Amino acid sequence: MKKIEISVRGLKDIVAQKFLYSLKSTILSFYMPIIILFIFITGMASYLVAAMQIEENAYSNIKTIVFQTRNYLDNRFADALQQLAELSDHPDILSIINKDPEDITPEDYLRVQSHVNTIRSVNGTLIDSIYINFHDDKFIFFRGDDPSSISKLTFRQYRKSFKDNPYDIYWGNFSHEDVKSEENVSILKLFGRENAKINGLILFSLRYDFFEKVFSSSLLSKSGYLMLVSNDGMMTFKKINNEYQINSEVIKQLQQRKEKEGKLEFKSSQGKNMVLIYDTLPTNQWKLVAVFTQDEVLDRAKYIKYITLSLIILLIVVAVVLTNILAIFITRPISALADNMKHIQGENIDFVSDIHPLNEIGILNQGVKDLVERVKVLLDQIKMEQETKRQLEFSVMQTQIHPHFLYNTLYSIKGLCDMELNEDASAMITALANFFRISISCGKEIISIEEELSHIRNYLFIQEMRYGDTFSYEINVSDDILSYSIVKLTLQPLVENAIYHGVKQKRGIGWIGVNGYRKDGFLYFEVQDNGLGMNSERLEEVYKCLENRNFSLGKGGLGVRSVHERLQLHYGKEAGLKIASELNEGTIIKIIIPMKQLEDEQNA
Numbered sequence: 001m002k003k004i005e006i007s008v009r010g011l012k013d014i015v016a017q018k019f020l021y022s023l024k025s026t027i028l029s030f031y032m033p034i035i036i037l038f039i040f041i042t043g044m045a046s047y048l049v050a051a052m053q054i055e056e057n058a059y060s061n062i063k064t065i066v067f068q069t070r071n072y073l074d075n076r077f078a079d080a081l082q083q084l085a086e087l088s089d090h091p092d093i094l095s096i097i098n099k100d101p102e103d104i105t106p107e108d109y110l111r112v113q114s115h116v117n118t119i120r121s122v123n124g125t126l127i128d129s130i131y132i133n134f135h136d137d138k139f140i141f142f143r144g145d146d147p148s149s150i151s152k153l154t155f156r157q158y159r160k161s162f163k164d165n166p167y168d169i170y171w172g173n174f175s176h177e178d179v180k181s182e183e184n185v186s187i188l189k190l191f192g193r194e195n196a197k198i199n200g201l202i203l204f205s206l207r208y209d210f211f212e213k214v215f216s217s218s219l220l221s222k223s224g225y226l227m228l229v230s231n232d233g234m235m236t237f238k239k240i241n242n243e244y245q246i247n248s249e250v251i252k253q254l255q256q257r258k259e260k261e262g263k264l265e266f267k268s269s270q271g272k273n274m275v276l277i278y279d280t281l282p283t284n285q286w287k288l289v290a291v292f293t294q295d296e297v298l299d300r301a302k303y304i305k306y307i308t309l310s311l312i313i314l315l316i317v318v319a320v321v322l323t324n325i326l327a328i329f330i331t332r333p334i335s336a337l338a339d340n341m342k343h344i345q346g347e348n349i350d351f352v353s354d355i356h357p358l359n360e361i362g363i364l365n366q367g368v369k370d371l372v373e374r375v376k377v378l379l380d381q382i383k384m385e386q387e388t389k390r391q392l393e394f395s396v397m398q399t400q401i402h403p404h405f406l407y408n409t410l411y412s413i414k415g416l417c418d419m420e421l422n423e424d425a426s427a428m429i430t431a432l433a434n435f436f437r438i439s440i441s442c443g444k445e446i447i448s449i450e451e452e453l454s455h456i457r458n459y460l461f462i463q464e465m466r467y468g469d470t471f472s473y474e475i476n477v478s479d480d481i482l483s484y485s486i487v488k489l490t491l492q493p494l495v496e497n498a499i500y501h502g503v504k505q506k507r508g509i510g511w512i513g514v515n516g517y518r519k520d521g522f523l524y525f526e527v528q529d530n531g532l533g534m535n536s537e538r539l540e541e542v543y544k545c546l547e548n549r550n551f552s553l554g555k556g557g558l559g560v561r562s563v564h565e566r567l568q569l570h571y572g573k574e575a576g577l578k579i580a581s582e583l584n585e586g587t588i589i590k591i592i593i594p595m596k597q598l599e600d601e602q603n604a
Helices: 004-021 021-088 091-098 104-120 154-157 208-216 248-256 299-342 358-418 421-443 449-470 492-500 537-548 557-571 596-603
Strands: 127-135 137-145 168-174 186-191 198-206 223-232 233-235 261-267 273-280 287-293 444-447 471-478 485-487 510-519 522-529 574-582 587-596
Touching: 021 104, 021 127, 021 168, 021 186, 021 198, 021 208, 021 248, 021 261, 021 273, 021 287, 021 299, 091 104, 091 127, 104 137, 154 198, 154 510, 198 208, 223 248, 248 261, 248 273, 248 287, 299 358, 358 421, 421 449, 444 449, 449 471, 449 485, 449 492, 449 510, 471 485, 485 557, 492 510, 492 522, 492 557, 492 587, 537 557, 537 574, 557 574, 557 587
Parallel strands: 471 510
Antiparallel strands: 127 137, 127 198, 168 186, 186 198, 223 233, 223 287, 261 273, 273 287, 444 485, 510 522, 522 587, 574 587
16 A cells, blocks of 8 residues: 555656646646647547538438439339230230130231330330230240340240239249340230130330449449349349449348338458448339448548548647747746746845736736845845844953953063063063954954964963963964965954863863864864863753854853854854864864855955
């Protein structure tokens, strides 16, 4: 469970770092997916609706073609059927059937010929030939372009097969076996029963070119075609590629379907998706079928799909560009304001901005600018107050040092004069004069390191004269740092602490050492004594005093804290004091000052 929480938290961090690191990226990260999603959904919905409508229209158009072709064929079939019925019921035909074959005269042939010629002249575009056979081939009449197709077309040949129609009229392929064509359409009228004395037939053969013209003029797709399906099979009247042909199983399904119209889908022998739309001719119950591939019918839907996808991609690109432009327009003043705010670090609080929009960002920018100006004023006031306070503390420290020191030194000089040690008294007076001259320094707070060393030499000389042989001192400072400047009274308070709180409290001869050197870009001074030292608790209190002005260390802490604060105020947080001490072993106070600050002051 913890691993899952860590993974989720890590994912959130990655998302925040990669996508939410700025206001612009946040706008783009949130709004771009939403815009793209809405464009995609709208485009896909439009495509699906258009595709469905196109598919529906395509099927509707094909169904209309089938319906119109069916009506036309049915009307023409009805005409042919009517002509066959009229010819079959004509008295001249009936008289021939009722006559004995021996009684049939040439006039009978002429009358039949007249009727047949009339029928062919009226329906020449539909009826190809008319064949009449009565009395078991004893009366045969044919009018058409192919006389060979009439041989062996006898009554008894068909009477065995056709018995169900009360009118004895049948539709089918009744051509001669030797010249039989699957695309031959005929209408057959039978007279008499199987064993009847009176028998015969009339056969109308319909023109192939009629069907070819009707079926080839249909506005289907390139691979689509129309065909007729009867109980005998199918008739196409058009050359069809093998990949688009339907198989016998599909034909059987169509023959068995009871519905007058409908749709059927199947796969061709080569795996193409095929669709059938059919309707039934009322005259002979044949099915007129439109066969086409699904892909060609939906080609326009594919075209719409490609157009829609292209439009979606174009809209997404436009949306990305416009969103970026809008995000830049919105976030530019905010980003500029944020960049300006980044420059406000540490002591740098300069705020320069050229943002002038007359909106909330402009108001915010002006507010930040005014706030920074007020902060600068307040900081200047605080610096002035701190400087004044520091000067006052420095003055207080000097007033604490000088009266007691001056009183004790003058008293020592009086003693030397009383003992007629005039030269020593003169040396102490000279050292005292130099000490106060450097302390005053014409009101300057910054003096050279060489002057600061001269100051503590005079101070140590006077103290050595006062206390005699109770302590000794040693000063070792590198010559290459003497030219640098330092805050006045940096070393003297520490030397004074070493005397009064170190070696003076120790039995025996004390020792004080002052060292100065530069190392790794810093200037170091060490004030060391072999005095009483401090335990860890006392040392911790001293550090608290250095870090917290409200913490009181008691007597002797003011000088150390004052030196530490003045160094940090003048040279920064890298400057200050480091103290190491052990009880009865002595104390080392290290002064640390960055060389860069010293070099900047020297170059100023």
